[in-house]
Amino acid sequence: MEMLNEINNIGIAKHFRLSEFACPCCKQVMLHPKLLVKLIELRKILERPVYINSGYRCPKYNQKVGGVVNSYHRIGLAADIKVKDISLINLLEVCENIGFGGIGFYEKKNFLHLDVRPTKRARWRK
Numbered sequence: 001m002e003m004l005n006e007i008n009n010i011g012i013a014k015h016f017r018l019s020e021f022a023c024p025c026c027k028q029v030m031l032h033p034k035l036l037v038k039l040i041e042l043r044k045i046l047e048r049p050v051y052i053n054s055g056y057r058c059p060k061y062n063q064k065v066g067g068v069v070n071s072y073h074r075i076g077l078a079a080d081i082k083v084k085d086i087s088l089i090n091l092l093e094v095c096e097n098i099g100f101g102g103i104g105f106y107e108k109k110n111f112l113h114l115d116v117r118p119t120k121r122a123r124w125r126k
């Protein structure tokens, strides 16, 4: 059905659309406002596009990409992001200042995992 191409095609902030956070396999989506607010702040500081590599993941898709079972992507608290023309280490520094609860530094694949977990902060590197 052609109409489904438009599913979640809703502007939720000046530079973000709900569809960017949806699961690629089923288009289901969960997104916590705290995560969105921090990503908006990041976009504002950087003054350039923040690409969402992965937002919400349904159980099937999470398993497919090898995510941990209790991943924060499963409940709309996490996003993996990529930004052009800034080193990953500089991007990390900006994200530290914004204060994400969880930050994963994926050097080889050149992206950051960011989340707004309610528990104590976590940092890791892969």
Ligand SMILES: [Zn+2]
Residues within 6 Å of the ligand: 023, 024, 025, 026, 027, 028, 057, 058, 059, 060, 061
């Ligand atoms: Zn899915």
Ligand SMILES: [Zn+2]
Residues within 6 Å of the ligand: 054, 073, 078, 079, 080, 113, 114
């Ligand atoms: Zn992630």
